[in-house]
Amino acid sequence: AGMPIATQAKSTLPSPSQEPSDSQIGHTPVQENMSKQQLRQAAKQEKYSISHLNTLDNSELVELLKEISWTQIPELFTYNDDTQEFYEDRERVQAIIDALQESGKNFTKDDELGIHTYVEVLRSGYYLGYYNDELKYLMEPKYKQNIIPALQSITSNPNFSLGTKTQNEIISSTGKLISNTTVDSETIGLLSKVMEDFNDNRDKWSDDREASEAFYSVLQGVGYVLIWGVNDSERDELKGSIDAFLDPIFDMAENGDTSADHVWLTNNALYYTGKLGSYYSDPDKANDILTKAMKTYKKWSEPYFTAAQQIEETYGEDANGNKIDLEEMKKEGKKHYLPQQFTFDGGAVVFKTGDKLTEEQVERLYWASKEVKAQFHRVIGNDKELESGNPDDVLTIVIYNTPDEYKMNRFLYGYDTDNGGIYIEGTGTFFTYDRTKEQSIYSLEELFRHEFVHYLQGRYEVPGMWGRGEIYENSRLPWYEEGGAEFFAGATRTEGIKPRQSVVGNIRNASSYLDYTAADMMRAKYGTLAFYDYSFALQYHMFKNDFARLDKINDTIRSNDVSAYDDLIEDFSRDRALERGYQETLEELIDQYEELDVPLVSDDYLQKVDVTSKEEVYRQIAEVASLTDVKTDEKDSEEFRSFTLRGVYTGGASQGEYQDWQEMNRLTDGFLKELSDLSWNGYDTVTSYFTNYRTTKDGRFAYDVVFHGKLAQEDGSETEQPNPNPDPEESSISLGKPITGIIHPQKPSQEFRLAVKSAQQLQVEMETKQGDGVAWLVFHESDRENYISYPTKREGNKLIGSFDAKPGTYYVTAYTYRTGQEDQPFTLLVTGEDSPQEQLYQESESNDSTEQANGPLPIGTTVSGDMKGNDWQDIFAFQVDKPEEIRISLNPQQGQGVTWMLFHEGNQDQPVAYPQEIEGNLQSAHYQVMPGRYYLYVYKYQNEDVMYTVETKQR
Incomplete structure (x- = not known):
């Protein structure tokens, strides 16, 4: 069975800005001598513990619940001793259900009689019952039946129809309640009137946001129960009896509106047509509708892909017996929406864009990344990647033409699109879209700068992959990562880091009702956008007025010293001087709002650079900056070459680390300005940073200083760059990290890019189910025609070989050399001296039952897996030899509707652990295991492809 709509429950929780402190929560709101009007007025001013x-x-x-809003009860959906006591009283819960039934009978079109609050209080209980054994009675199927009389009472009321705000909210609440409980055929029949009304009057209701949300809530709630919440006998009983409910959905799927504002309704109708079609009296009708939809709706559109997904996942073939190849459709979809590709820095930076983006737009973004990178390295003091061989060795930026086209990202790449952009460290890729001023207060360049900072953070500052490791637990880093992204997005070439007017405007507009402290920010959680802005202000304050604090935070995070980080945050949270300074900075920023702007790259970067001697350029830079030990490197981009020059600057007598940093920062800006005063126009493209602070034996300070800029293509002899425009489908493989793929007659080979940082012997291992008809080859970037390594031995279904590698780029090609074969899934693993030391395991099918579970695996293993199409769960066996506390963390890399549960071999009906901490995508929990075998279930509860890693480690 699927999990309850946890995401829906979370989305209705009060944001941190709404959560009161204990002292604000009312304790005596009800007084006997209050009139009903006084009670209502008093109730709406209170918070209730x-x-x-x-x-x-x-x-x-x-x-009381009848008179207040559920948002006045901040602890809903939060498990603690008080909520346990509240919900374990069955008479209390039944009293709320009875009150809901009574209000359901009597509500009017303008008075909901507390229905919304009753529903949310009950939903909170069901949600907590799913995750906590002490309240599990609430989730028992028999107990859920207690809600049926209340549902029938509500849906039988003559006022249960689309119309007023109150009526629409009641319908919406009813759908949400069903999604957490159950529904019967009689209630579904009564709900059919709402579905029919909405469909028959789509022109009216689809433009009414509240009515549309009410329709969707019913569709989703009933759909969830019918997909996940009924057993076989209940399913058989319902088949053929709910045609009246399904007919409006089918009609909307077949004749839906595809305009930007309404296509989401059509997509949902298509989705539930596929999912619920088996309940219809004619079980083939849904597939007929979906097959027609693929011909009716525009090719590569959301409805087209939605229909195709439903056919593949539900029926396997369309109504005419044709197979649906979703993988091929995704490739064609990418070509349609992202036909352009631009490469920079010798292939290390790749843009894949829509056809409306211009080369100038893309080049501006490239140069914006250099301004951000320079200021970032200045502040953190490091420009060496923390781990070698990660996917972010090649940064891929995917940019769609419009917000509407960006919605296709969930079909093409599998990542959520309910955002302005997202960076996925696990693939070294971020996704965003071009936008107009009317569509977003942030320009494309602003958003790009923000996401590029996340790339820099993951590569140079925060150890490990995003969301994994102790440093990410307990919401330690949201303020640091998101506030830092907003902060560094204001980077300039020669004027430091500026506060952006757009972000300060958010603070100015919110200042009248938000009162965040520095301590609030350093413990902020995802859930409210406001902390992005206020965390920016805190980091900006430290940067301008208290750099030592910011530097200490950077150092402890980069060294992965979690204990020291916690001590710093605890100390800073109690520091009154920091709080005073932070509040003063907030006031100053608001006062300066009108004078602020949004830093963007200048047109100087786009000018054609005059041809000149690059040796003279390097000499002038070294002379202006007084550098020694100078080294240079050059990279090709499509329209220009770029250079990187490194050297050592030795300054005067050290005045202490932070005074020396301020002086070096001032000097570096001065170097850039002095260079720009010279005659060569290429100096206007030069950025610079400094790292590796130290003092010499005679007490002087020294830094490594780096300059980057643009050279003319005509300058010097250009060496041919191998494969400057790699295959858009080319993937990267990292040392020690297995990767999966599929080869077949239509796609007889698959290539993976491998970056090698140091000379070492590498072993390549390819594992397939059959082991015959497949092999692999390795090519060096300097010669893509002649391979340098191939398999030299076989161990079972593994093909193994090795070669001596030097620093550079290699390409590993998996291929099939026989015709007529079916799909050949494979796992490829390259290992060497630089491989990560953690134990990595690649999930393999079939592992959908405990008898087929992968393993047994030791605690300390990180598993990489996927669930595609009709693969709904993966099971792993873990063998425990001694009592110990472990931590399990699931990190979805593609898809969102996935979670996990841990079972002991002695009781596979009751989980012993499940997610207790939700931080962004990361789902984690601790558990004290005893000797024996445990089974970890990773399963999806939404109809989407999922890729994930799940980490187990000793606490």
Whole structure:
């Protein structure tokens, strides 16, 4: 069975800005001598703790809930001793259900009689019951039936129809309640009236946001129960009895609106047509509709892909017996939406864009990355990647033409699109879209700068992959990563890091009702956008006025010293001087708003650089900056060459680390300005940073200083760069990290790019199920025609070989040399001295039952897996030899609807652990294991392809 709509429950939680402190929560809101009007006025001004609600008798409780909003109860959907006490009282819960039934009978089109609050209080209980054994009775199928009378009461009320705001909210609440409980055929029949009304009057209701949300809530709620919440006998009983509910959905799927504002309704109708089609009296009708939809709707559109997915996942073939090749469709979709490719820095930076983006736009973004990179390295003091061989050795930037086309990203790449952009460290790729001023307050370049900072953070500052490791636990880093991204997005070439007017405008607009402290920010969690802005202000304050603090935070994070980091945050949170300074900086930023702007790259970067001697350029830079030990490197981009010059600057007598940093920062800006005063126009493209602070034996400070800029293509002899435009489908493989693929007659080979940082012997291992008809070859970047390594031995289904590698880029090609074969899934692993030391395991099918579970694996293993199409769960066996506390962390890399549960071999009906901490995509929990075997279930509860890693480690 699928998990309850946890994401929906989370989305309705109060944001941190709404959460009151204990002192704000009311304790005596009900007084006997209050009139009903006074009670309502008092109630709406209070916050209510669950501990206080526990003191009320049931009649007082339901009367109070009837008058207040659920948002006035901050602890809903949060498990603690008080919520356990509240919900384990079955009489109390039944009293709320009874009150809901009574209000359902009597509500009017303008008075909901507390239905919304009753529903949310009940949903909170069901949600907590799913995750906590102490309340599991709430999730028992028999107990869920207790809600049926209330549902029937609500849906039988003559006012249960689309119309007023109150009516629409009641319908929406009913759908949400069903999604967490159950539904019967009688209630579905009553709900059919709403579905029919919405479909028959789509021109009216689809433009009404509240009515549309009400329709979707019912569709999703009933759909969820019918997909996940019924057993076989219940499913058989419902088949053929809910045609009236399904007919409007089928009609909307077949004749849906594809305009930008309404296509989401059509997509959902198509989705549920596929998922619920088996309940229809004619089980073939849904496939007929989906097959027609693929011909009716525009090719490569959202409805087209949605219909194709449903056919493949539900039926395997369309109504005419044709197979649907989704993987091929994705490739063609990428060619359609992202036909352009631009490469920079010898292939290390790749842009894949829509056809409306211009070369100038892309080049501006490239140079914006250089300004951000320079200021970032200045502040953190490091420009060496923390781990070698990661996917971000090649940075890929995917940019769609418009926000609407960006929605296709979930079909083409599998990543959520409910954002302005997203960086996926696991693939070294970020996704965003071009936008107009009307569509976003942030320009494309601003958003690009923000996401590029996340790339820099993952590569140079925060150890490990995003979301993994102790440093990410307990919401340690949201303020640092998101605030830092907003901060460094204001980077300039010669004027430091500026506060952006767009971000300060958000603070100015929110300042009248938000009162965040520095301590609040350093413990902020995802869930409210406001902390992005206020965390920026905190880091900006430290940068301008308290650099030592910021430097200490950077150092402890980069060294992965979690204990020291926690001590710093605890100390800084209590520091009154920091708080005063932070509040003063907020006021100063607001006062300066009108004078601020948004730093963007200048037109100087786009000018044609005059041809000149590069040796003279290097000499002038070294002379202006007084550098010694100078080294240079050059890279080709499509329209120009770029250079990187490194040297050592030795300054005057050290005045201490932070005074020396300030002086070096001032000097570096001065070097750039002095160079720009020279005659060569290429100096206007030069950025610079400094790292590796130290003092000499005679007490002087020294830094490594780096300059980067543009050279004319005509300058010097250009060496041919191998494969400057790699295959858009080319993937990267990292040392020690297995990667999976599929080869077949239509795609007889698959190539992987491998970056090698140091000379070492590498072993290549390819594993397939059959082991015959497949092989691999290795090519060096200097010669893509002649291979340098191939398999030299076989171990079972593994083909193994090795070669001596030197620093550079290699290409590993997996291929089939026989015709007529079916799909050949394979796992490829390259290992060497630079391989990560952690134990890595690649999930393999079939592993959908405990008898077929992968393993047994030791604690300390990180598993990489995927669930595609009709693969709904993966099971792994872990063998435990001694009592110990472990931590399990699931990190979805593609797809969002996935979670995990841990079972002991002695009781496979009741999980012993499941996610307790949700931080971004990361789902984690601790558990004390005993000797024996455990089974870890990773399963998806949404109809989408999923790729993930799940990490187990000793606490």
